Amino acid sequence: MxxxxxxxxxxxxxxxxxxxxxxxxxADWNPEVxxxxxxxxxxxxxxxxxxxxxxxxxxxPGTFELTLGxxxxxxxxxxxxxICLGCVIQGETPHFTYICQGVTQGITQLNMEYNIPFIFGVxxxxxxxxxxxxxxxxxxxxxxxxxxxxxxxxxxxxxxED
Ligand code: DLZ
Numbered sequence: 001m002x003x004x005x006x007x008x009x010x011x012x013x014x015x016x017x018x019x020x021x022x023x024x025x026x027a028d029w030n031p032e033v034x035x036x037x038x039x040x041x042x043x044x045x046x047x048x049x050x051x052x053x054x055x056x057x058x059x060x061p062g063t064f065e066l067t068l069g070x071x072x073x074x075x076x077x078x079x080x081x082x083i084c085l086g087c088v089i090q091g092e093t094p095h096f097t098y099i100c101q102g103v104t105q106g107i108t109q110l111n112m113e114y115n116i117p118f119i120f121g122v123x124x125x126x127x128x129x130x131x132x133x134x135x136x137x138x139x140x141x142x143x144x145x146x147x148x149x150x151x152x153x154x155x156x157x158x159x160x161e162d
């Protein structure tokens with residue numbers, strides 16, 4: 001099966017995000033990847049109407065810290081959603097598995113405990129090239145996908161609250 005282009009979506013179907021406010025927790029491990037995810041994410045939020053002052057970015061050391069960083073964003077700000085961006089690349093030890101499990105369970109738990117969406121914008125790849133391909137490379141940018149997902153979920157929540 002061909003790999004999907006993470007930046008290929010129908011922009012006309014994305015709700016207007018004017019007035020929405022998002023937090024972004026970004027991991028600084030593998031920065032050449034994660035900072036590119038961040039760039040794509042911010043550009044896509046702006047493209048759909050989110051203003052600069054409604055994008056709150058906080059850096060955490062590694063992907064494992066995204067859960068708490070995301071929680072703090074939700075605790076200390078009034079947000080429509082939190083986007084968690086990270087990149088875990090498999091090494092020679094099982095560390096990869098533990099970080100991936102930790103952040104997946106952590107972000108899932110945040111989704112259950114808070115009444116706003118937490119978006120899983122984490123690349124989990126076998127090689128650095130696979131990650132770069134998905135951070136603005138030949139398979140698009142997972143940061144774009146995460147931004148669109150955040151907007152869609154925030155819009156869905158507003159629709160259900162009305
Ligand atoms: C320790 C570690 C390793 C080996 N690999 C990664 C990685 O590929 N991506 C990532 O975001 N973070 C990695 N880390 C750091 C952990 O996420 C975490 O910051 C440390 O284990 C300290 O809790």
